[in-house]
Amino acid sequence: MPIRAYTFLVITTLLWGGNTIAGKLAVGHVSPMVLSFGRWALATLVIASISIPQIRKDWDVLKANWKLLIFYGAVGYAAFNGFLYTALKYTSAVNGAIEQGAIPVLIFVINFLLFRIRVSAIQILGFLISFIGAAVTASHGDLQTLLTLTLNYGDLLMLFAGISYAIYTVSLRWKPPVHWKSLMAVPALAAAVTCLPLLYWEQGRGELILPDMQGWLIVLYAGLFPSLISQILYIKGVEGIGANRAGLFINLVPVFGTLLSITILGEKLEVFHVIALILVLGGIAIAEWGKPAAEKPPAKPTT
Secondary structure, eight states: OOHHHHHHHHHHHHHHHHHHHHHHHHTTTSOHHHHHHHHHHHHHHHHHHHHHHHHHHTHHHHHHTHHHHHHIIIIIIIIHHHHHHHHTTTSOHHHHHHHHTTHHHHHHHHHHHHHOOOOOHHHHHHHHHHHHHHHHHHTTTOGGGGGGOOOOHHHHHHHHHHHHHHHHHHHGGGOOSOOHHHHHHHHHHHHHHHHHHHHHHHHHTTOOOOOOHHHHHHHHHHHHIIIIIHHHHHHHHHHHHOHHHHHGGGGHHHHHHHHHHHHHSOOOOOHHHHHHHHHHHHHHHHHHHTSOTTOOOOOOOOO
16 A cells, blocks of 8 residues: 555645645735745745755756746646635635535546546545535535535636646646656746736735734745645655545545644534544545556656
8 A cells, every 4th residue: 555645645635734724824914925925935945945956966857847847836836826815715715625625526537538547436436425524524514504605706716726736736747757856946936936926916906915923924834834845745645646546635635624723723623523534534545445456656756
């Protein structure tokens, strides 16, 4: 069993769940686009400070693949977060959590349309169970509330966010064979640069909020953990078990976000939290058990 890949993906989604808490704590302390730019600027500075020698070694490969690496940063990092942060200003947190659960489906669809990668009936069942777990979390255990949800402009933006990250995940099959430091440095820089016009747009609307002390702490967390460490681990997880199977772990994000809310924000632990976690983990386990026999993880890079 690819325990290492599973571990990477669980840690990734735990850190992304923490990003949900950071987003809640950021309200009134730092505006969404300032947070998005700040996190990627910080991530760029950190990764650059430890990766210059490695970048020099990988320079020829990086130069040959610069368009793809910029695409990773612009689409997978900046566009996803830009759509997500903006969407949550218009739609509910429940809608947002549910719609992020559609990302694994989008990954399945794109992989099938482009590469005819098969999905077994048991994998589909596992996805449905995992998605129900995410829905239980988002609805606070009352699935009937999902029937009252309405769609608006924010939900359209959430769809664009999901498409962005699904495309990024699928495109990792073409990542160049370079060290993880080099692989992270260029997209992080591209993400920070891509955020600049979004920052200008936010300022033009009069909604820009520069960080106060709490805001800076949130930028620090987001820049080091959800932006840097989690992205490296997610790439390693996709490398280990493939995009379809790795994408399913995204349904752990709302569950971890809720559990962290209990731990950090003092929210109450309810029975539905435990049920949701069992459903998500059970769905992932079923999908892993039912993966097509011919499915193999992508080849690992040589460096």
